[in-house]
Amino acid sequence: MTVPITQDPGMARLDGLPVGTCGIVAFLTARDVEVLRLKALGVCIGRRIEVIRTGDPLIVRAFGTRIGLSAQLARHVFVDVCGYQHPGATPPSHRPESPR
Amino acid sequence: MSDDCCPPEVNVAATGAPVVALVGNPNAGKTTLFNQLTGMRAKTANYPGTTVEHRSGLAQAGGRPVEILDLPGLYALDSASAEERLSRDALTGAWSRGDKPQGAIVLLDATNLERSLGLVSQMLELDIPIVVALNMIDLARRDGIRIDVPRLATELQCPVVPVSARTGEGVDTLREAIASLVKRQVLRVAKPAMACDSCAACSFSAHFDWAERLTARVQSTRRTTDSVHSDKLDEVLTHPVVGPLAVVSTLFGLLVIVFWGADMPMSIIDWLFGRLGDMADAGMRAAAASVSQPWLQSLLRDDLRSLVVRGLIGGLGGVLVFLPQIGLLFFALALLEDTGYLARATFVVDRLMRRVGLPAKAFVPLLSAHACAVPAILSARTIEDERDRFATMFIAPLMSCSARIPVYTLVIGGLLFPGHPWKAAAAMAGAYGLGAVSALLGAMLLRRTALPGGPQPLVLEMPRYRWPSLRTALWTAFDRMRTFVQSAGSLILIFSLVLWALAEYPRTEPSSQVVALRASADTLAARGQERAATAAREAATHLHDREALEHSFAGRFGHLIEPAIAPLGFNWQIGLGLVSSLAAREVIVSTLIIVYGAGDAISEDDTSSLSDHLKRARREDDTPLFTLATSLSLLIFYVLALQCTSTLAIMRRETGSWKWPALQFVTMTGGAYLLSLIVYQALRAFGIA
Ligand SMILES: Nc1nc2c(ncn2[C@@H]2O[C@H](COP(=O)(O)OP(=O)(O)OP(=O)(O)O)[C@@H](O)[C@H]2O)c(=O)[nH]1
Ligand SMILES: [Mg+2]
Numbered sequence: 166m167t168v169p170i171t172q173d174p175g176m177a178r179l180d181g182l183p184v185g186t187c188g189i190v191a192f193l194t195a196r197d198v199e200v201l202r203l204k205a206l207g208v209c210i211g212r213r214i215e216v217i218r219t220g221d222p223l224i225v226r227a228f229g230t231r232i233g234l235s236a237q238l239a240r241h242v243f244v245d246v247c248g249y250q251h252p253g254a255t256p257p258s259h260r261p262e263s264p265r
Numbered sequence: 266m267s268d269d270c271c272p273p274e275v276n277v278a279a280t281g282a283p284v285v286a287l288v289g290n291p292n293a294g295k296t297t298l299f300n301q302l303t304g305m306r307a308k309t310a311n312y313p314g315t316t317v318e319h320r321s322g323l324a325q326a327g328g329r330p331v332e333i334l335d336l337p338g339l340y341a342l343d344s345a346s347a348e349e350r351l352s353r354d355a356l357t358g359a360w361s362r363g364d365k366p367q368g369a370i371v372l373l374d375a376t377n378l379e380r381s382l383g384l385v386s387q388m389l390e391l392d393i394p395i396v397v398a399l400n401m402i403d404l405a406r407r408d409g410i411r412i413d414v415p416r417l418a419t420e421l422q423c424p425v426v427p428v429s430a431r432t433g434e435g436v437d438t439l440r441e442a443i444a445s446l447v448k449r450q451v452l453r454v455a456k457p458a459m460a461c462d463s464c465a466a467c468s469f470s471a472h473f474d475w476a477e478r479l480t481a482r483v484q485s486t487r488r489t490t491d492s493v494h495s496d497k498l499d500e501v502l503t504h505p506v507v508g509p510l511a512v513v514s515t516l517f518g519l520l521v522i523v524f525w526g527a528d529m530p531m532s533i534i535d536w537l538f539g540r541l542g543d544m545a546d547a548g549m550r551a552a553a554a555s556v557s558q559p560w561l562q563s564l565l566r567d568d569l570r571s572l573v574v575r576g577l578i579g580g581l582g583g584v585l586v587f588l589p590q591i592g593l594l595f596f597a598l599a600l601l602e603d604t605g606y607l608a609r610a611t612f613v614v615d616r617l618m619r620r621v622g623l624p625a626k627a628f629v630p631l632l633s634a635h636a637c638a639v640p641a642i643l644s645a646r647t648i649e650d651e652r653d654r655f656a657t658m659f660i661a662p663l664m665s666c667s668a669r670i671p672v673y674t675l676v677i678g679g680l681l682f683p684g685h686p687w688k689a690a691a692a693m694a695g696a697y698g699l700g701a702v703s704a705l706l707g708a709m710l711l712r713r714t715a716l717p718g719g720p721q722p723l724v725l726e727m728p729r730y731r732w733p734s735l736r737t738a739l740w741t742a743f744d745r746m747r748t749f750v751q752s753a754g755s756l757i758l759i760f761s762l763v764l765w766a767l768a769e770y771p772r773t774e775p776s777s778q779v780v781a782l783r784a785s786a787d788t789l790a791a792r793g794q795e796r797a798a799t800a801a802r803e804a805a806t807h808l809h810d811r812e813a814l815e816h817s818f819a820g821r822f823g824h825l826i827e828p829a830i831a832p833l834g835f836n837w838q839i840g841l842g843l844v845s846s847l848a849a850r851e852v853i854v855s856t857l858i859i860v861y862g863a864g865d866a867i868s869e870d871d872t873s874s875l876s877d878h879l880k881r882a883r884r885e886d887d888t889p890l891f892t893l894a895t896s897l898s899l900l901i902f903y904v905l906a907l908q909c910t911s912t913l914a915i916m917r918r919e920t921g922s923w924k925w926p927a928l929q930f931v932t933m934t935g936g937a938y939l940l941s942l943i944v945y946q947a948l949r950a951f952g953i954a
């Protein structure tokens with residue numbers, strides 16, 4: 166799966182984001198099997214995720230649960246950063262619009 | 266422990282009862298509910314991917330039997346791993362039994378409704394009638410999550426039953442719903458209308474969005490389900506420094522509990538069997554004295570007495586003494602698993618595991634291999650990548666399983682460091698460490714040769730922490746102990762009896778030396794020198810026993826293989842133990858009891874335990890047999906060698922060829938031979954015999 170590199174300033178690689186960042190998954194460049202696994206767990210294009218712990222492996226919250234994720238894989242996840250939160254704060258009551 | 270690992274599967278395929286499958290995310294509580302419905306006790310744990318095979322059982326629903334099919338959990342219907350595929354195939358009818366189930370119970374986790382509904386929306390697209398069981402309702406209530414059940418039922422257009430699989434709440438209502446499901450009263454298979462936010466981007470996205478919107482409609486507290494507790498605990502337990510420390514101390518704690526906690530019950534069992542042996546011995550002597558027929562008298566006094574005291578009671582007691590350790594190990598492991606901690610430990614060990622070429626998900630299989638390699642090899646199915654899975658299965662038997670505990674305890678506690686608990690504990694940790702380190706080295710080697718490439722990166726859901734269920738842990742421990750007793754009661758007993766017979770027959774006439782000794786004893790007695798006479802008589806008996814054993818079938822076979830194992834410091838008696846270990850490792854303990862029990866006259870006041878017997882054992886040249894070098898060499902051999910036929914059989918099944926088990930057997934047993942050889946010869950060369 167190859168995706169052109171975008172110049173979008175809000176776009177960032179998941180493995181470089183600080184704790185508390187939320188973002189909408191914009192695209193995934195990992196291999197097919199790995200993408201499938203990520204997608205099934207909710208790390209899927211158009212879905213919101215939040216960084217809970219950085220490092221390797223790191224932890225994100227997606228679709229209501231925590232998911233441990235190797236940084237090797239997080240490198241292939243690009244997100245549209247949409248805000249920061251205090252760790253542990255309750256998430257906002259509405260999700261930002263998903264991109265078309 | 267050979268086949269105590271897999272509880273027998275109930276085959277109900279032939280009953281013709283309607284089949285209903287249990288479907289849900291990993292860790293949703295399917296197996297717990299299955300156990301509630303069928304009254305069975307399949308393994309449950311707070312770790313995604315506990316069930317790796319399907320299992321079926323009969324449940325009563327509305328007065329008729331229904332076959333319930335417990336499946337491995339799945340996140341989505343087209344996921345990647347082997348056990349998820351198995352579930353999907355069972356649902357679509359693309360599996361060995363060939364037809365689709367008549368219905369499905371879709372299990373939702375009420376504390377995580379969004380994710381559960383994501384799967385439901387996919388299930389609705391399959392042409393199978395469903396009822397929805399809203400599980401973990403007890404936890405949801407506690408957390409203040411309120412779910413509008415009637416509304417959810419309307420939205421999904423199928424029955425929704427709130428249940429708690431753990432407490433049994435709502436299960437009877439569910440049975441009724443299942444009954445009407447198989448009577449085809451639930452006909453709806455309408456597809457959910459999914460407004461498409463981002464369909465173009467990702468096929469799952471639509472399902473997820475739908476699930477999220479539905480959740481917002483039926484759940485009043487739209488809070489993320491993660492409790493604050495879980496977050497706080499994770500903060501500590503997945504910390505880069507504290508996390509690894511926690512893993513190490515957990516493993517250490519597990520060992521301590523098993524060895525210290527089992528100490529007292531073990532001495533009690535040991536003592537009981539000692540008394541039992543003495544009583545049987547005395548009883549049979551008395552019985553022999555009271556009968557008049559000479560043939561019956563000799564039968565009771567010699568053959569039968571030896572069979573009962575040495576063969577039966579000795580063999581059984583030598584193995585049953587390890588029951589407390591096995592029970593405790595499984596109990597502690599089950600408790601730990603049920604808290605949800607193991608998913609965190611997996612996360613923490615990821616980097617270390619990756620360095621040796623293993624995926625982090627190998628951690629739990631390798632941990633459970635410390636109980637038994639067979640379930641460990643099965644649980645490796647949660648590893649998606651085939652090479653990763655093979656590497657994990659290959660090295661799993663190097664972990665010290667509970668069948669080795671008897672041997673370790675005997676060699677370390679009885680022969681190497683009797684009376685030095687701290688030294689013994691360190692040596693025990695060393696034995697476990699040797700197994701684990703060689704497993705990791707083996708993995709590294711494998712990834713450079715037969716299974717090249719690096720492991721797949723980690724993706725793992727981390728479940729909420731939960732209070733472990735004491736009942737589950739007790740049942741698990743009880744179950745393992747029961748199967749252990751059963752195998753001790755059958756396999757080990759049979760082996761003990763066969764070995765006893767092989768060691769006892771054919772009977773030999775006393776040699777001239779023995780005859781001479783006896784004659785001199787008689788002369789001494791006639792002269793009134795009673796003490797000297799008794800000594801001479803004992804020497805004669807001892808010599809005769811030794812000769813008898815040497816000429817017995819067992820002795821001849823042992824002699825046959827002795828040249829091959831002599832360089833490791835093993836004599837033919839130990840060789841016999843090695844061979845009998847192929848049935849189950851711990852059989853060597855009862856073998857040694859029988860072999861050395863027979864070489865040692867059991868006198869009436871002799872209540873000494875096996876290790877005392879063994880420490881008195883001597884080689885042909887009358888030097889002590891179990892020196893430091895021999896004992897250490899024996900220990901190393903048992904740490905590393907692959908002596909378990911059930912492991913080989915399960916490897917054959919899981920890899921689909923004899924190539925892997927054969928390679929495994931040759932490399933592990935060969936490695937064991939080499940290291941034992943080196944250690945024994947080195948110790949001898951330095952004069953530490
Ligand atoms: N409090 C509570 N705990 C539950 C309930 N149902 C299941 N559990 C616990 O949830 C955990 C997972 O249960 P399992 O039955 O092993 O889950 P599973 O769906 O079979 O999981 P996999 O086999 O891994 O797919 C265990 O720790 C259970 O004790 C429930 O209704 N209430
Ligand atoms: Mg299960």
